[in-house]
Amino acid sequence: MDRIAAMNAFVRVVEAGTFTKAAETLDMPNASLTRLIQKLEEDLKVRLLHRTTRSVTVTPEGAIYYERVVRLLAEFADIESSTTHARMKPSGRLRVDAATAIGALVLVPALDDFYRTYPDIGIELQVGNERTDLIAEGFDCAIRAGRVDEQFLVARQIGSFGFTTCATPAFLAAHGTPTSPDQLSALPTIGMIPSHAGYPPSFPFLYADRKDGLQLKHRLVVNDTNAYLAAGLASLGLIQAPTYSVRDAIAAGKLVPLLEDWPQPTIPVHVIYPPNRYLSAKVRVFIDWLVELFERDEQLRRR
Structure with a gap:
């Protein structure tokens, strides 16, 4: 038995939670993966995993083995990837x-x-x-x-990035230019909700070392950054977007940065x-x- 392959397979099963998912990521038949783990347990003379029809859990002995094997595989990878040919x-x-x-x-x-x-x-x-x-x-x-x-x-x-609140010149000509975050509640705004988040969209600003999110009643809420930027460029409302995503539009005069004296949070x-x-x-x-x-x-x- 290839002990390195067996250890890698065991770790993948632990992290994937099922033999089926682990077999898919290893690109091997489920039956072959099962036999590999069974042979590993036979050689070690210890049960590493508890198996049911729906899930896999780690035994106390398996948890100890997992922690040691993860470190060993990382060291092994370092040794192999440090060869001159691999790096060149x-x-x-x-x-x-x-x-x-x-x-x-x-x-x-x-x-x-x-x-x-x-x-x-x-x-x-x-x-x-x-x-x-x-x-x-x-x-x-x-x-x-x-x-x-x-x-x-x-x-x-x-890396990290900050945010910029901005709007088109046409929007500002029609609705006025805000001079403080508190004035945003009186203007049409656009919200962005990441698909993994379940919280209401907000425009975060930093007040006296305290992060506050302005809970605004957005006229439009989207869950995609491309749609978010498109809505801002269409003069549908104010947006607060990652600075790197609007810098070209600002440089071209299509968007105008606002409230630059009011610090906004940095995202890692x-x-x-x-x-x-x-x-x-x-x-x-x-x-x-x-x-x-x-x-x-x-x-x-x-x-």
């Missing part, structure tokens, strides 16, 4: 998940630079505002804005990945490239 010419397909705006406005415009340096790496980029299950769906990494609360994942902060951006995933050269160089990409951008660098 990383290759393969990389599956990446990213929020819509970050994917469309930050990653895609910069990928030509990445491909010039690493022409043998292919990227499958999924963009959207849903919280993808990296382990169950077999992604190598994801770029997430805001708090990272998934278990069993490594999170590395690569992380790259996250499973701790047991073989962190091959292609993943390492992509993460290093992401760090440099965000650091070069004044509006996205880590704060």
